[in-house]
Amino acid sequence: MGMGPVVRQIKDALDDTPVHVRQLAEMFRKHGQKQNRNTSGVNDLDATDVPQSLRDGWNTNGPTPNQVVDAGKGNRPNPDTYLDEDYITQHLDQFANGATRIYRTDSILDWGPGNNQVPGNATNTAYVFPTDQLNNLMQQVNSPTELAQALGLPSDFFEGADVQLRDFGPEDLAGLRMPSGNEGGTDVDHWIPGGYLPSGIPEAVIDIPADATGWQNGDGVLDQSRWPGSRRDLDL
Known part of the structure; x- marks a missing residue:
């Protein structure tokens, strides 16, 4: 059986x-759930889906994207083995405002x-987005469902949920770095x-102080003064 027209064009x-x-x-x-793309978009598949900076910033002397992913959580290489130094610097500069x-x-x-x-883990980290870009995104989306999809969350993440933002100022971005895919929450x-x-x-990923805990994993005291950043209500 021959290739179908869409597969052949890809x-x-x-x-x-x-x-x-x-x-x-x-x-x-695949992960953007664009499997239903029609043939008119196939010829620009690489340009449409992959940010130009990432295409240019990948070090072809290092592991391929598939090799990085296939290594598995906990065994993935440091991003500086496959991303150019200038790319990493420019990427993290997007977080200069928090x-x-x-x-x-x-x-x-x-x-x-x-x-x-959690018990047994020596590090404590969090995935974060640039504050200014997230603010722009929240102004552009038309529904909580669109926001959830844009952030890679389940479509119903915000439905009936009590959610909040936490803003981390530049002074709170300890250990700001590229995600390796080994972090908790990946x-x-x-x-x-x-x-x-x-x-x-x-x-990107930042370090969170080890004592910035909650009811279930701390010392029995919910002390939010230990938490970096500040709460902001999410108005959708």
Whole structure:
């Protein structure tokens, strides 16, 4: 049985594309749930789905995107082995005005603002977005469902949920770095190396103090003064 017309056009469009762009394009397409793209968009698949900076900033002397992902959470290489230094610097510069994360209120009260603060883990981190870009996104979307999808969250994440923003000023961005895919909170099914969500929103990782805990993993005292950043209500 021959290839269908869409599959054939995808193959033809990507035959002359560098391996890293081809693999990244497939990740962005797949994880962005764009499988229903029609043939009119196929020829620009790499340009449409993969940020230009990431295409240019991938170090082709290092592991390929598939090799990074396939290494598995806990074994993935440091991003500086496959991303150019200039790319990493420019990516993190997007967080110069601060970073923000969205939390379910019950989750942050139970566990604090970090992802890893559980017995046996020595590190405590959080994925964050540039505050100014997240603010712009929230002004552009037309519904809570659109916001959830743009942030790689389940479509019903905000429905009936008590959620809040936490803004981290530049002084709160301890250990700001590219995600390696080994951090707590990494979505093992949708994570893409290079610091972008499938929708093109930049992400990074910061360190959270070990004592910034909640009811379930702390010392029995919910002391939010230990938490970096400040709460902001999410108005959708």
